[in-house]
Amino acid sequence: MRIPRIYDEQLQPTVGSNLTLSESGTNHVSKVLRLKIGDHIVLFDGKGHECQATLTQVGKTTCANIDQLITRQSESPLNIELLQVLSRGDRMDFTIQKAVELGIKRIVPLTSERCGVKLDAARAAKKIDSYQKIVISACEQCGRNVVPPVMPLQSLSSYLKTLKAERDESEAKAETESSADSATQRFINITLDPRAQHKLTDLPATGHYRLLIGPEGGFTETEVQESIEAGFVGVTLGPRILRTETTALVTLAILGAHFGDL
Numbered sequence: 523m524r525i526p527r528i529y530d531e532q533l534q535p536t537v538g539s540n541l542t543l544s545e546s547g548t549n550h551v552s553k554v555l556r557l558k559i560g561d562h563i564v565l566f567d568g569k570g571h572e573c574q575a576t577l578t579q580v581g582k583t584t585c586a587n588i589d590q591l592i593t594r595q596s597e598s599p600l601n602i603e604l605l606q607v608l609s610r611g612d613r614m615d616f617t618i619q620k621a622v623e624l625g626i627k628r629i630v631p632l633t634s635e636r637c638g639v640k641l642d643a644a645r646a647a648k649k650i651d652s653y654q655k656i657v658i659s660a661c662e663q664c665g666r667n668v669v670p671p672v673m674p675l676q677s678l679s680s681y682l683k684t685l686k687a688e689r690d691e692s693e694a695k696a697e698t699e700s701s702a703d704s705a706t707q708r709f710i711n712i713t714l715d716p717r718a719q720h721k722l723t724d725l726p727a728t729g730h731y732r733l734l735i736g737p738e739g740g741f742t743e744t745e746v747q748e749s750i751e752a753g754f755v756g757v758t759l760g761p762r763i764l765r766t767e768t769t770a771l772v773t774l775a776i777l778g779a780h781f782g783d784l
Contacts, residue, residue: 525562525574526555527662529669533567540578540587548584551577564592568661568669596665598625600782601730603709604770605630607678607737608639613767618653618672622660624774625782627670629653634678636739646675678745685711686752713749714769715756722757722776731777735770 530547543551547565551557559577563586566572572594575586604626608614618629631653633639641649653672661669692708710725713734725731734754741749759772778784 525564526551526557527564527566527665529568529658529662530565531567533565533571533573535565535567535571535573535588535591537573537588537590540585541575543584543586548582551584552580562589566661566667568658568667570668572667594667597668598627598778598782599729600625600777601627601709602774602777603628603630603732604774605632605681605732605734606770607632607634607637607735607766608641608675609738609766610638613765614639614653615656617767617770618656619660620771621774622657622666622670623664624771624778624784625666626774628673629657629670630673630681631675632678632681633675634737634745635742637737638739641675650675678741679748682745682748682752686748689753711749711752711754712757712773713754714759714764714773716758716761716763718756718758720755720757722759722773723780725757725781727781729781733770733773733777735766735773738766 528543528547528550530544532544534541551563557563557577557580559580561577562574563577564572564574565586565588572592573588574590574592575588577584577586579585602625604621606614606617606629608631609617614631621629631650650672657670657672661667708728709730709732710728711732711734712722712725713736734749759769759776764772775784
């Protein structure tokens with residue numbers, strides 16, 4: 523029987539110690555999983571620490587005794603950031619969940635000119651909080667012990683301008699560094715274009731990739747130009763146009779299979 527995994531950011535793993543689970547951990551154990559005293563759980567803090575524990579108290583306050591520390595590597599060797607323009611309904615939720623399972627390191631939600639989702643500041647903050655909970659749940663399910671962050675919502679134009687400024691500064695610094703040093707720090711910025719000449723498997727194996735995925739309506743010409751100025755290059759997944767939620771996952775799977783550990 524699979525031992526339930528519980529995220530607890532306050533975890534301080536020491537064998538033999540008895541700890542009190544956080545409010546979210548308590549709710550998950552007592553109300554969602556309905557576990558009992560004596561049941562085994564795995565706790566992780568989202569920063570790489572993980573341990574097996576036995577429940578000693580279940581209720582409004584839930585406690586567990588740490589039996590053993592767990593040392594294992596479940597993180598992808600690739601450092602991939604997903605820059606995803608918001609999609610409608612539960613498509614964004616699905617994309618985030620599966621991206622975590624495929625090893626994404628950071629998620630940057632974006633709005634764009636043709637984005638079908640419009641949010642004010644309050645709703646945007648709630649949405650980001652919801653996305654982070656989806657990430658945590660996906661980590662609990664898939665066995666990851668490092669929780670990828672979901673960044674605050676921002677416009678694509680603003681993000682690309684910031685990225686271009688950082689890129690220009692990085693290139694200026696690289697002039698005084700060796701090519702080997704600068705290559706290890708540089709991300710390859712990619713976006714999908716069915717008209718592109720190169721495939722994902724043609725990319726250099728740097729291990730650092732930023733993946734920009736647009737909305738259902740695609741990017742405007744201005745956004746395309748801004749992405750080029752920010753250093754993004756187009757690659758193709760073939761002659762067919764994929765839905766926005768399909769594109770990210772297929773791309774992550776190909777990168778993981780060709781350059782990573784899939």
